[in-house]
Amino acid sequence: MNGVIDLTVFQVALAYVFVLMVLVIMRFLGIKREKELIISSVRMTLQLVLVGYLLVYIFDNPNPFVTVGIIFVMEAFAVHTVFKKYQGKLSRPLKKVIAFSISMGTLSCLVYFLLIVIRISPWYQPQYFIPIAGMFIGNSMTGISLGVKLLLDGMITQRALVEEALILGATPQAATKSIINNTFDAAILPTMYSMVGMGIVFLPGMMTGQILSGTSPTTAIAYQIAIMLGILGAVALTVILMLQLGYRTFFNKDEQLQSF
Amino acid sequence: MFQFIDVQYKDILDVPSLLIEKGKITTLVGTSGSGKTTLLRMLNKMLSPTQGRIMFKAHDLETLNTVTHRRQVTMLSQNPVMFDGSIRDNLNIGLKFHEKNVGSDEMLLSMLERVKLKKALDTSPHVLSGGEKQRLALGRVLLLNSEIVLLDEPSAALDDETEETIIKMVVEYVRIENKTLVMVTHSKTMAEKQSDIIIEISEGRCRSIRGCTK
Numbered sequence: 050m051n052g053v054i055d056l057t058v059f060q061v062a063l064a065y066v067f068v069l070m071v072l073v074i075m076r077f078l079g080i081k082r083e084k085e086l087i088i089s090s091v092r093m094t095l096q097l098v099l100v101g102y103l104l105v106y107i108f109d110n111p112n113p114f115v116t117v118g119i120i121f122v123m124e125a126f127a128v129h130t131v132f133k134k135y136q137g138k139l140s141r142p143l144k145k146v147i148a149f150s151i152s153m154g155t156l157s158c159l160v161y162f163l164l165i166v167i168r169i170s171p172w173y174q175p176q177y178f179i180p181i182a183g184m185f186i187g188n189s190m191t192g193i194s195l196g197v198k199l200l201l202d203g204m205i206t207q208r209a210l211v212e213e214a215l216i217l218g219a220t221p222q223a224a225t226k227s228i229i230n231n232t233f234d235a236a237i238l239p240t241m242y243s244m245v246g247m248g249i250v251f252l253p254g255m256m257t258g259q260i261l262s263g264t265s266p267t268t269a270i271a272y273q274i275a276i277m278l279g280i281l282g283a284v285a286l287t288v289i290l291m292l293q294l295g296y297r298t299f300f301n302k303d304e305q306l307q308s309f
Numbered sequence: 310m311f312q313f314i315d316v317q318y319k320d321i322l323d324v325p326s327l328l329i330e331k332g333k334i335t336t337l338v339g340t341s342g343s344g345k346t347t348l349l350r351m352l353n354k355m356l357s358p359t360q361g362r363i364m365f366k367a368h369d370l371e372t373l374n375t376v377t378h379r380r381q382v383t384m385l386s387q388n389p390v391m392f393d394g395s396i397r398d399n400l401n402i403g404l405k406f407h408e409k410n411v412g413s414d415e416m417l418l419s420m421l422e423r424v425k426l427k428k429a430l431d432t433s434p435h436v437l438s439g440g441e442k443q444r445l446a447l448g449r450v451l452l453l454n455s456e457i458v459l460l461d462e463p464s465a466a467l468d469d470e471t472e473e474t475i476i477k478m479v480v481e482y483v484r485i486e487n488k489t490l491v492m493v494t495h496s497k498t499m500a501e502k503q504s505d506i507i508i509e510i511s512e513g514r515c516r517s518i519r520g521c522t523k
């Protein structure tokens with residue numbers, strides 16, 4: 050690999066030609082989205098520039114408290130996003146289950162991945178910890194969001210079946226088993242499909258980034274494989290925790306379905 | 310068997326005292342919306358009283374394990390729901406919920422005969438008529454061999470004849486097997502003919518019409 054081409058500010062500015070192009074097309078077609086387009090482009094630029102400087106600082110001054118603090122903020126942001134994304138009311142106990150599942154699911158996979166698979170040292174090395182945590186947490190967030198929606202849809206549309214099962218002497222767990230299994234399947238399916246298409250349909254963003262910044266493709270691929278497996282584990286664990294703890298929140302202590 | 314002590318359920322039901330006896334057939338009658346289903350659902354703990362206590366064999370129902378209790382007190386609901394799969398699956402699912410072994414085809418077929426449903430075990434329940442579904446659901450309940458059977462009147466607009474057939478089947482079964490039955494029907498003649506005790510519920514209050522000790 051030859052040296053990496055460093056992009057100058059001027060070169061990046063040249064990429065804004067794409068925004069101009071879209072603006073012209075919008076003007077031409079009379080689509081009134083110019084303001085949003087400009088705001089989102091500028092926002093993206095500013096956010097990334099800020100994060101870039103922040104990361105430079107953090108990578109140059111590794112500190113366990115800072116790493117842990119950032120992970121905490123990421124987890125909180127993910128939990129908040131899942132709550133906001135669900136269109137409807139989530140019960141308090143279910144919210145607690147979601148928060149617990151995202152944190153436990155991603156943290157346990159993260160610890161295993163960083164300390165036993167990659168073996169970073171010191172353990173809080175931000176250069177590895179932060180981007181990998183971002184990928185685990187981001188994907189788990191998407192998976193659990195889908196899981197929560199499907200679980201609630203299932204409980205609402207199949208309420209009569211669950212009720213009938215209870216009448217026939219089923220435990221709440223047995224009564225909700227098919228809803229839970231279907232939800233789990235559907236929630237991890239996107240992650241599995243993305244593994245199938247990998248390398249053929251698209252090169253994953255992380256790998257592209259690594260290759261562009263000079264890492265040999267074989268190293269990039271090794272990382273990508275390990276990370277995909279880690280993501281699969283984190284998503285699956287997060288969703289399964291949410292389902293196994295979450296179904297209980299639909300029942301009261303007398304094993305009766307609550308209104309939700 | 311069951312004893313109600315100052316039981317209330319929201320403002321729907323108010324039962325200061327009621328006794329349901331072991332080995333008897335007790336029938337609840339009353340106009341639609343008077344609270345019959347509500348009372349029945351309290352017996353298998355699908356609902357819990359908002360006030361007062363229900364005793365079951367001298368234990369407060371509230372202190373008993375709910376799932377264990379529901380396995381002793383099985384209810385044929387007003388709108389029995391069919392599960393996915395075949396008639397065989399629908400008969401077996403109750404046994405599975407009770408964590409018992411599934412029935413042999415021979416056993417299941419003899420149950421179908423008992424509830425007068427002449428269908429192959431592999432048939433999908435979704436092709437059955439309302440009355441046939443009701444009888445399949447009855448077979449599912451009888452297979453569980455519970456000590457107490459609760460029978461709600463079918464809410465689907467089934468003809469009186471179908472309802473009478475079902476009541477007769479259940480009554481015959483509980484008499485032979487020496488079980489306790491609590492049922493709901495709007496048919497006064499069925500109530501008179503088939504039951505030991507008749508309780509009328511009107512606007513959430515119980516009144517004994519025949520043979521009740523309280």
Ligand SMILES: Nc1ncnc2c1ncn2[C@@H]1O[C@H](COP(=O)(O)OP(=O)(O)O)[C@@H](O)[C@H]1O
Nearest residue numbers: 321339340341342343344345346347348493510
């Ligand atoms: N889930 C419920 N929530 C609130 N009210 C209910 C509910 N189910 C039934 N009711 C009300 O309780 C009363 C008694 O209902 P129910 O026990 O089904 O009567 P019945 O079986 O005698 O026709 C009715 O006024 C009904 O509208």
Ligand SMILES: [Mg+2]
Nearest residue numbers: 345346347387
């Ligand atoms: Mg009713």
